[in-house]
Structures are given as structure tokens and as C-alpha cells.
Amino acid sequence: MVDRDGTPSLTEKPVPAVSFLSGLSGRLLLLTAAFVLIAEVLIFVPSVANMRLQWLRDRLNTAAAASVVIEGLPDQELPRAVQEETLMATGAKAIVLKKQDASRIVAAAADMPPSIDAQYDLSDVSMLTSIYDAFDTLVFGGDRIIRVFGPVGESSTRIELLLDEYKLRRAMLGYARNVFILSMIISLVTASPIFFALNRLLIRPIRRMTANIQEFTADPSNPSRVLEPSGGRDEIAVAGIHLAAMQQTLQRTLKEQKNLADLGLAVSKINHDMRNILSSAQLMSDRLSDVDDPVVKRVAPKLLRSIDRAVGYTNEVLSYGRMREPEPRRRFVALRPLVQEVSEVLALDLRGDIEFTLQVEPGLQVDADSEQLFRVIHNLCRNAVEALSQDNGVERRTVLVTGLRTGSVVSIAIDDNGPGMPAKARENLFAAFRGSVRSGGTGLGLAIARELVLAHGGTIALVEKVTPGTLFRIELPDRPVPLDAFRHRA
Incomplete structure (x- = not known):
């Protein structure tokens, strides 16, 4: 069946098969997981910045604890072995202790770097600055020497470290990997119950309505193809009630159209024979006008008009079946x-x-x-x-x-x-x-x-x-x- 423009009608066009990924179920699962991942990313950004600050503060605290031991000693250089152990414990290249205007090198590596690439003050760091510094380390860091400094507890003493950024970046990458794996697990665990709940509440009723529409389209005159409403009170249940009412109305309309078509055919057959019968009656009625009888002369015109109207009434049902009556x-x-x-x-x-x-x-x-x-x-x-x-x-x-x-x-x-x-x-x-x-x-x-x-x-x-x-x-x-x-x- 084709339309007037030569294109296939809607009932003849092939209906594409719905796979899991192309259907609503698959899309719902993917979208739920994607939204959970987006939420995890929003959580990951400040968390990785906080992890970086905590890692640096831990190094400062470790160095400060080691520096407290020698703070009361006279100004003299620590033995090389003690310096190496202190540097190994903190992972630093050098440790400097500052008190008021005086500075003291607690420990320094034998191969001190010639220059410092970046420096960070941990005494007062805003959230945006910490996020920027964290992504700067993840993207561009790894082979830089950084200077980190901050206060020792509540005192006025400050501790400074020279660090190789490689260990910091490696720790941040490990943290990011763990967060990613955990986010995937959380997204799947969270998406699964949401998926099954929405699939039961939304997808199944929609799939049921879709299947019913396809069956009804194949045979709209079959009363058994009318959708049976689920009886719920949600929007989909209300849509099902209206769909069932619309299908019933359409079936009544189709039945009426069939009645019109049957009536049109029947009246066409009756009209053909009725015209011949009424034409004969009209010829015989014309002869009544020649009869010299007052009663006949009074009745004959009315009889002729009645016969003419009878011819017109045979077209009454057909006239209703047309698009419109004559003007x-x-x-x-x-x-x-x-x-x-x-x-x-x-x-x-x-x-x-x-x-x-x-x-x-x-x-x-x-x-x-x-x-x-x-x-x-x-x-x-x-x-x-x-x-x-x-x-x-x-x-x-x-x-x-x-x-x-x-x-x-x-x-x-x-x-x-x-x-x-x-x-x-x-x-x-x-x-x-x-x-x-x-x-x-x-x-x-x-x-x-x-x-x-x-x-x-x-x-x-x-x-x-x-x-x-x-x-x-x-x-x-x-x-x-x-x-x-x-x-x-x-």
C-alpha cells in the first residue's frame, strides 16, 4: 500500500528491530551509569586536590618532627648518616628550619638541584588554587623540583622542603586510579537498582503499550487488540486508559465507516431499481391529471410531488456519506x-x-x-x-x-x-x-x-x-x- 505521493504508507513501512543498546532499557542503564560517573568526577576533583595537600602536609609534619629533635642543639651540622636518614624519611632533597629571621639547614642531599621549578605555601591555600595546583601536577608535573613550606603547629617556626615531584605525581596517579575503579564499582552498584526500578516502573509499561500499538495497528477492528489498562494511578497508567479509550473510539469509527460503505452499496442497488419503479409510477400519475374529477385533480399534484421527493429520499443516505451536502x-x-x-x-x-x-x-x-x-x-x-x-x-x-x-x-x-x-x-x-x-x-x-x-x-x-x-x-x-x-x- 502506498500513499498518494508514491511513498509506502506507515502500516507498510518495516519496523526496525529494537536491540538492548538501542532500546530504552540499554540507554537507561548507560545514562544512569554515566550520570553517576559524572557525579563521581565532581567529587574526584576536590578530593584529588585535598589528597595532594594532605600528602605534602604529611611530609612537612614528618620533617618538623625530625627537626624538633635538633632544634635545641647548638648550631652545628648533623652527621651525614643522620641527614641521609632524615631525608629518606621525608623523601626530600633538603630540609630548612626557619625561626624568626634565622634559618637553619637541617639536612641536605649531596646532589642538590641547581634550581627550583615551583614553590607552594601550605599555610593558606584556597580550594580553587589547590585544584589548579593538583591538575598542574597531574598534567605537567613529574620531573620538577618544588619548594614546599608551612608552619610547624601553632608556633612561628616554619619548615621548608625541597621535593622531587615525581613521587608526589606517582602517588596522585595511584590515588586517581583507585578512585576511578571505586567510581566504576559505585556507578554499577548504584545504576543497577535504579535501572531495575525504572525498568519495572517505566520501561515495561511503555514496552507493553508499544507492543499493543503494533498489534492494534495490524488488526484495528479486532476488539481483543484493545489495550487493557493496568489500573495504576501514575502518568503511564493514565496514558494507557486514554490509549484504550482512543482505540475503542477508533474501532467505533471504523465500524461506522463500514456501515456507511455497506449502506452506500445497498442504497445504490435500491436506488437503481427504485428509480425505474418510481418512473413508471410517475407516468401513471401523469395520466391522472387528464381525469375530469375534482378530487383527482386536487390529489394528483401532491402525489406527483411525493413521488419526486421519494426519488430524492433514495439518495438521502448516500448524501450523508458524501463530504458535504450541496450548497x-x-x-x-x-x-x-x-x-x-x-x-x-x-x-x-x-x-x-x-x-x-x-x-x-x-x-x-x-x-x-x-x-x-x-x-x-x-x-x-x-x-x-x-x-x-x-x-x-x-x-x-x-x-x-x-x-x-x-x-x-x-x-x-x-x-x-x-x-x-x-x-x-x-x-x-x-x-x-x-x-x-x-x-x-x-x-x-x-x-x-x-x-x-x-x-x-x-x-x-x-x-x-x-x-x-x-x-x-x-x-x-x-x-x-x-x-x-x-x-x-x-
């Missing part, structure tokens, strides 16, 4: 004779059980297509007569048609004292195949009446009333008069 050919029509003709067609004057009352001024005219307005009033009056034909315990059965002009709007009311309209018909008022008043009806009469009234720019509505029965009100406005025509008429 109304409007002119000012006397309303009272038109309603009287409806009464004659329904043979209400021959029925003794229904009283037809007409309250329309003789001079009242309505701007409408006479044939279409006849169909509207005929459909409503016919429904009223059929409702009154039921045994509802009313002794005096009446159909009242009133007409009133208010300014440029004519209001027409069709009222009966029958059993009233059923609740189902009220819910589906003016809906074909669902708004039928009587059992076995199609509901096309009200649907066609509404379509014709709307084509005139008017309204038709069911009016609530206290007394039993049904009351429909039609309001038809006059066409706007062009300014040139108004001036010419004036």
Missing part, C-alpha cells in the same frame, strides 16, 4: 405552507390518534432552501410521530410546530408529548448510527438535519423541558444583505 439555494420561503405539506406527507390528517398543531403566522417567511428545510422539518416531525406511536400512556398525543421571527432570525420549534429521548440517544445526539431514538434506527435523520441546518449558518438543539416529550429548536438567520443591494432596494 443551499436560499430564498425567502413561506414557512406555514411548507410545514402543512410535511403534515400531508406524513398523512397526519388521516390519523385520528395524533393531533398536529401549527402555530405559524401566515406571512412568516424564512430565508432557506425550501427542499432542504422540508427535509429537516420532515425528519424531526417523523421522529415525533414514531415516538408518539409507542404506547406511553398519553391519551392526547400532539405534535406542535411553532415559528417565530426575532429580528433577522427565525426560530422553529417541533414539540411532542411522547416518551422523550432515551439517555443513550441524548449522549450521542446528531451522531449517525449512535443517536437513534428507536430500536433498529440508524440515527441518520438527526445527523442529516443538523448538517443541513449548519449549512444555512443556523443551529439545532434539543431543549430541556419540564413536561414529557421532546422539543427541538431550529434557529435560521437571514443572509447578510450586501450594501449595494440595500441601497438599490432603498
Whole structure:
């Protein structure tokens, strides 16, 4: 099946297979792990900076502890063996103790570096500075000689170290590796329960709805393909309820379309034979005009008009199935004779059980297509007569048609004292195949009446009333008069 532009229709396009990684489950797992890793990175940045500061402070504290031993001794150089042990314990190239304005070299390596590449004061370091220094060491460090200094406890004495940055960088890389491995474990441990929880709460219901949509698309007329709501109260459950309602509505629409197609085919067959039968009846009716009988001459025109309308009514169902009714050919029509003709067609004057009352001024005219307005009033009056034909315990059965002009709007009311309209018909008022008043009806009469009234720019509505029965009100406005025509008429 292809669309008008030659492209395959949506129902014929192949549906791609969903793998784990391309599906929502895989993406959810990857995204959860990625977000946890991002959180770990945000934690890692200050932690690695803090680790670097702590490593340097540990070296200063170790050197300070060793320096306290010789602080009270007279100024003399320590033996080389003691210096080597002190330097090995701190991992420094040199240790300098400063007190007030005096400096003392506690220990120094034999191979002192010729220059210092960077120096850091640990007495007061801000967070941003520590982060910058940490990444500077990780990225560019490793082969530099650095000078680190800070206070000894709460005293005014300061301790200075010359350090090879290689050991510091190696310790930081080891720390980063451990943090990375721990972050991966934490991300997987954290992502797994989140994944399973979201998979159960979100992915499974969505997958169920997706599978149902695919099954429903394959056979939308099958009632068993309608989604069964899960019964929850969350957003997905509410979406499932609306999806099931939409599928049921679509099935009803498809059924109505099928009914329309079947009716169209049936009426086409009936219309072909009915036209031949009515043509023969029309020829025989024409001969009645030659009969010299006053009664025949009075009845023959009405019979001919009834036959003509019968031919038109054979197309009534087909007319509803078209996109729209023909544009109304409007002119000012006397309303009272038109309603009287409806009464004659329904043979209400021959029925003794229904009283037809007409309250329309003789001079009242309505701007409408006479044939279409006849169909509207005929459909409503016919429904009223059929409702009154039921045994509802009313002794005096009446159909009242009133007409009133208010300014440029004519209001027409069709009222009966029958059993009233059923609740189902009220819910589906003016809906074909669902708004039928009587059992076995199609509901096309009200649907066609509404379509014709709307084509005139008017309204038709069911009016609530206290007394039993049904009351429909039609309001038809006059066409706007062009300014040139108004001036010419004036």
C-alpha cells in the first residue's frame, strides 16, 4: 500500500528491530551509569586536590618532627648518616628550619638541584588554587623540583622542603586510579537498582503499550487488540486508559465507516431499481391529471410531488456519506405552507390518534432552501410521530410546530408529548448510527438535519423541558444583505 505521493504508507513501512543498546532499557542503564560517573568526577576533583595537600602536609609534619629533635642543639651540622636518614624519611632533597629571621639547614642531599621549578605555601591555600595546583601536577608535573613550606603547629617556626615531584605525581596517579575503579564499582552498584526500578516502573509499561500499538495497528477492528489498562494511578497508567479509550473510539469509527460503505452499496442497488419503479409510477400519475374529477385533480399534484421527493429520499443516505451536502439555494420561503405539506406527507390528517398543531403566522417567511428545510422539518416531525406511536400512556398525543421571527432570525420549534429521548440517544445526539431514538434506527435523520441546518449558518438543539416529550429548536438567520443591494432596494 502506498500513499498518494508514491511513498509506502506507515502500516507498510518495516519496523526496525529494537536491540538492548538501542532500546530504552540499554540507554537507561548507560545514562544512569554515566550520570553517576559524572557525579563521581565532581567529587574526584576536590578530593584529588585535598589528597595532594594532605600528602605534602604529611611530609612537612614528618620533617618538623625530625627537626624538633635538633632544634635545641647548638648550631652545628648533623652527621651525614643522620641527614641521609632524615631525608629518606621525608623523601626530600633538603630540609630548612626557619625561626624568626634565622634559618637553619637541617639536612641536605649531596646532589642538590641547581634550581627550583615551583614553590607552594601550605599555610593558606584556597580550594580553587589547590585544584589548579593538583591538575598542574597531574598534567605537567613529574620531573620538577618544588619548594614546599608551612608552619610547624601553632608556633612561628616554619619548615621548608625541597621535593622531587615525581613521587608526589606517582602517588596522585595511584590515588586517581583507585578512585576511578571505586567510581566504576559505585556507578554499577548504584545504576543497577535504579535501572531495575525504572525498568519495572517505566520501561515495561511503555514496552507493553508499544507492543499493543503494533498489534492494534495490524488488526484495528479486532476488539481483543484493545489495550487493557493496568489500573495504576501514575502518568503511564493514565496514558494507557486514554490509549484504550482512543482505540475503542477508533474501532467505533471504523465500524461506522463500514456501515456507511455497506449502506452506500445497498442504497445504490435500491436506488437503481427504485428509480425505474418510481418512473413508471410517475407516468401513471401523469395520466391522472387528464381525469375530469375534482378530487383527482386536487390529489394528483401532491402525489406527483411525493413521488419526486421519494426519488430524492433514495439518495438521502448516500448524501450523508458524501463530504458535504450541496450548497443551499436560499430564498425567502413561506414557512406555514411548507410545514402543512410535511403534515400531508406524513398523512397526519388521516390519523385520528395524533393531533398536529401549527402555530405559524401566515406571512412568516424564512430565508432557506425550501427542499432542504422540508427535509429537516420532515425528519424531526417523523421522529415525533414514531415516538408518539409507542404506547406511553398519553391519551392526547400532539405534535406542535411553532415559528417565530426575532429580528433577522427565525426560530422553529417541533414539540411532542411522547416518551422523550432515551439517555443513550441524548449522549450521542446528531451522531449517525449512535443517536437513534428507536430500536433498529440508524440515527441518520438527526445527523442529516443538523448538517443541513449548519449549512444555512443556523443551529439545532434539543431543549430541556419540564413536561414529557421532546422539543427541538431550529434557529435560521437571514443572509447578510450586501450594501449595494440595500441601497438599490432603498
